[in-house]
Amino acid sequence: MNHHDDDVCVYMQLFEFGDKYRGKYDSSVSEVWRYYASVSGYGDEMLWAALWLHRATGRAEYLDYAVAMADEFGGTSWAITEFSWDVKYAGLQILAAKLLLEGSYRPEHRPTLEQYSSKAEHYLCACLGKNGAAGNVNRTAGGMLYVRQWNNMQYVTNAAFLLTVYSRYLTASGGAAAAEPAVLQCPDGPVGAGELLALARAQADYVLGANPAGSNPNVVVGGPDHRDRFSDRRSNYMQTEACTYNTAPMVGVFAHLHSEGAQERK
Template identity: 50%
Template sequence: MGEKRECLVIILSLLSTLPLSQSFINYGDALSKSILYFEAQRSGRLPYNQRLRWRHHSGLTDGLEQGVDLVGGYYDAGDNVKFGLPMAFTITMLSWSVIQFRDEIAAAGELKHALQAIKWGTDYFIKAHTHPHVLWTQVGDGDTDHLCWQRPEDMTTSRRAYKVDEENPGSEVAAETAAAMAAASIVFRRSNPHYSHLLLEHAQQLFEFGDKYRGRYDGSIEGAKRYYPSVSGYMDELLWAALWLYKATDNNNNNNNNNNVQYYYYYYFNYAIHNAQSFGGTTWAISEFSWDVKYAGLQIIAAMLPLEGKSQVEKQILEQYRSKAEYYICSCLNKNNNNNNSTNVQRTPGGLLFTREWNNMQYVSSAAFLLTVYSDYLHSTNQILHCPQQDSVGSHEILSFVKSQADYILGSNPMGLSYLVGYGPAYPQRVHHRAASVEPFEETKVFVGCTQGYDNWHGRQYPNPNVLVGALVGGPDSKDGFIDSRENFAQTEACTYNTAPLVGVFAKFHSLANGNTIILNGSGNIPLVSFE
């Protein structure tokens, strides 16, 4: 009875912090829309079951000039370039969402669509990995692409492809692609074991390549530097990939006595242990997690590894990883040292985590996911979090904060605007996105030229003719302000890596909200957000 009473108090406290209309947020609808978004970003020949009908085939000659098939994959944002590093991170985060919340996604009826979204990316990575030490990492040129405002179906800009190899290394993108394929191999292990094995094989080769031939990818591919520069370097990606490969080979090792499998299982774990300090895994205290900076993510993965069977040295290093992981969590919760604001993530007056003016929502969604995962871990292991400004923080409190961020995204904010496009009664209408802002190709069959798109479509004050359902835009400024204009790309452009972490978060809250119901004042059933 005491546990139920405690749970009820938590529920009432959560509901009381929101306007009444926001107490009925439909996380299931948000989940469905977030997965649908990836169909809008597809490149290549679209399948018969494509649900977003205003998109059509595009990029069908990608790689032809270089003699390789690079048709497929995803456009990263509102442009028409395929950038390998953010694409791979997107697939890693989608895969992690399914690994962590598979049952919840399945219960919402979205598992098939989530697997399709992942496979659209991994199929492309298999094509792009043409040799153990060759990975094609970019198609298109950002500079020429940004001079044009064209639907992907009309592209006249350069589709030159770029690769990393032994002479032109790219450890970040090789390792992140390895992480994506390793994580996806776990996702498909039960439903498609042959495909899972293929992904793991590619992941191992890519990791070996990225580790053996070390070098920054933006030094080898100049075109990536202006758009996705590697600020953190490649050491975080190598540790991140090693941990994902450890988890992937761990899954295989549990049911496999093959000595080769067991060798790699221990190899990847030892890699993360032996390089923990020199690569910054146990020394960097980070307050952000993104397509570039992976430290917080890999620290949280390491923090959740079991200590049983580990040596004393290994346990100590894993505890050091955990210390840095919990620094990140406490930073998001505003519970690090209050005398030094730099140790906590800033917040807007409306309570949103705020890291940068440009596309801030990417940091919010990734933080929400990591905190959700760690909250689950603490709850399942009956542990608590210790932060400098509070003796202990329970999993309930962490999840309560995540809910505040998810609800802000979905409309519980000073603007009363959902930043997930297509969700709720009010959301951005002028998303900075070429395909969404031009009439559908299937309806007009009229070619839109490079400058014609800018003249006739980009500058229009009218809402986009196509709703970019499920896209998480860059979001408000530090004062909760938002200007809905295509020219305001810092706030209105959406990216695949913004939405990907939300798949897991929305699945979690949809499951909680539909797990039970309670009666308040005899007024009827109210969705229960249960933390038990």
């Protein structure tokens, strides 16, 4: 057994523990409630874990769990326009949509995976501003996606990551064997992989300094406000708080953009 197998075994045990003893973590660690209360509950984390364990192990029981608990845990009912440290629904919905695009499921799973996929499309189309009357994510004059004033950059970097990931899924599923390229179907019209990646790139450029705020490039903190204004003061924690859930998604985005650039240079 290698280190990867050891890690997966630990995650499987944690999943079993979490499913057996269901509840919000801030009910046990009351000190964090004022700062990091779990608004979305634990359902999204359980579905998120089940889908990742299915991907890591290939074991059917984890996908069965994600399908069986999809409605009760909100996976197929929460249509939202944010992905954050607390609210994982958009991420897990996109992970489920990947299975649908790949055809990696049993026939009885298809109806639930289609429900997951429709919610993933809602999120992506909202980020693109093509969600019609269903509502879109706001943007600043400088082009930054804007959800709320407190640490808005987490929503920017996570959106950039999910847009990048889904563009890769579309590209992979619409390969040479496909009759035509796979697209994202939005209320305001179809969207190709290139348009998804273009928005992700625009958000990455904003983060790196191509913005009216003049933020220091490569510093991913809470970020500018709805008018692209940024006050770099330590006491201004809504804009200057540094968090791993802001920076971690950009690693994936930068890795993809770097590899894309390398391909173009060949």
